[in-house]
Amino acid sequence: MDKIAVSLEERADQVLPPIAKRATRLGIVKAKGHYLISEDGKEYLDFASGVAVTNVGHNHPEVVEAAKKQMEEMIHGGHNVVYYPSYIELAEKLNELNGGSQMVYFSNSGAEANEGAMKLAKKVTKRPAIISFKRSFHGRTMATTSITGSSAAHRKDYEGLLPSVYFADYPYAFKNNRTEQEEVDHCLETIHELFSYQIDPENVAAMVMEPVQGEGGYLPAPVPFMKEIRRICDEHGILLIFDEIQTGFGRTGKMFAYEHYGIRPDILTLAKGIASGFPLSAIIARRDLMEQWPAGTHGGTYGGNPVACAASLSTIRILEREGIANAAEQGSYFLQELKKLAGQTGQIGEVRGLGLMIGIELTNENGNPDSQLLQYIRDKALEEGIILLGCGVNKNVLRFIAPTTVKRKEIDRVIHFLKETLLSK
Ligand SMILES: Cc1ncc(COP(=O)(O)O)c(C=O)c1O
Secondary structure (H helix, E strand, O other): OOOOOOOHHHHHHHHOOHHHOOOOOOOEEEEEEOEEEEOOOOEEEEOOHHHHOOOOOEOOHHHHHHHHHHHHHOOOOOOOOOOOHHHHHHHHHHHHHOOOOEEEEEEOOHHHHHHHHHHHHHHHHOOOEEEEEOOOOOOOOHHHHHOOOOOHHHHOOOOOOOOOEEEEOOOOHHHHOOOHHHHHHHHHHHHHHHHHHHOOHHHEEEEEEOOEEOOOOOEEOOHHHHHHHHHHHHHHOOEEEEEOOOOOOOOOOOOOHHHHOOOOOOEEEEOHHHHOOOOOEEEEEEHHHHOOOOOOOOOOOOOOOHHHHHHHHHHHHHHHHHHHHHHHHHHHHHHHHHHHHHHHOOOEEEEEEEOOEEEEEEEOOOOOEOHHHHHHHHHHHHHOOEEOEEEOOOOOEEEEOOOOOOOHHHHHHHHHHHHHHHHOO
8 A cells, every 4th residue: 555645643633632542643544353454554463452342353244244234224213213123133132141031221332331320220229329449440421430430530620520429449459469368358348338437338329340340450350359249239239230341242251251250230231342343332231120210211312223233243143153262262371371471571560361351560670560661562562563552550551452253373473572572671
């Protein structure tokens, strides 16, 4: 492809505000499988997956085919106006995937699903308060900013947010230098303290949590913590909302991360990987809860767009056929190779993850978070044609969000790159 005179980045600088900043300065003109192709013809191995969206790779032919077919039949009927097959079929499939006796409501984005989940919880319980967790990320609308605890910058100058939101601690044993059990005990204690000093549990509508914290640092919650959270919610009639917007759709080597824990949420929110890039999100909750959400008390124009629903059904078929099993297999290989690498270099404090939701904590010689090293690695990776993202409250966690269909040789390429980069530093 000819080098074009004015790059997309240069044109963007004229018309896009700083708020529209992105993780790279790449101008991308084509996406195929596990690769993005830039305007100057360079191929990038994509281990960002559009931030955990293109879980079966870019433009999977089956997804493209399903979307095209649906476009020819109907682009928008309006879910407020008519029923249409892809919407109903997807609701049926999501109900089946979540054990039956569930009902499904579609929206457009993750934040919108979380907003709806909170409204549902308040409507059903008639209680005001929400408990969220430190370092959580739930979206950018005012209500989801209110329950987000991963950066003061997300909240600065927007304060006067949703009232009656309380934050408990979420396990981060590595950072707090505790054993897993000590960390779990500590975090559970912060919930009991909230109940004793700040908010009576009978006033709490819901607890909202990510089974693996995403933006907060790729932190899987320990099983005993999750089980106890479930028990506490049951004891006090609090609805448990799992935000699986980033952990869903095969990302962790199961369709949904909660399957690793042997417990179920009362309300589940899904987005990102649900439709391979078409804007779609879902709130899934038990029938007895959903039946208490009267018509007209929540809504939206575009939720459950026919094309997005068709793309989602096709995405789910690919995940069930190959993506989920591959994510589990390649994820455990990736994790093991990263652990080996951590043993060979002094710059990786911890390797952790579930399936293909893997992060490494970069630390300096004093064991402190090393955000400069993160930036250095990401820049070098781009030079090598690999897209990697960071996360974590200290901006020192390198996260790997490979497609669930990733191949062994692509993981090996990333491991090789990391090894060369870290050992030559
Ligand atoms: C766990 C989690 N919840 C909610 C959101 C918000 O989703 P959206 O950007 O689609 O509103 C994100 C996005 O990164 C997320 O990771």
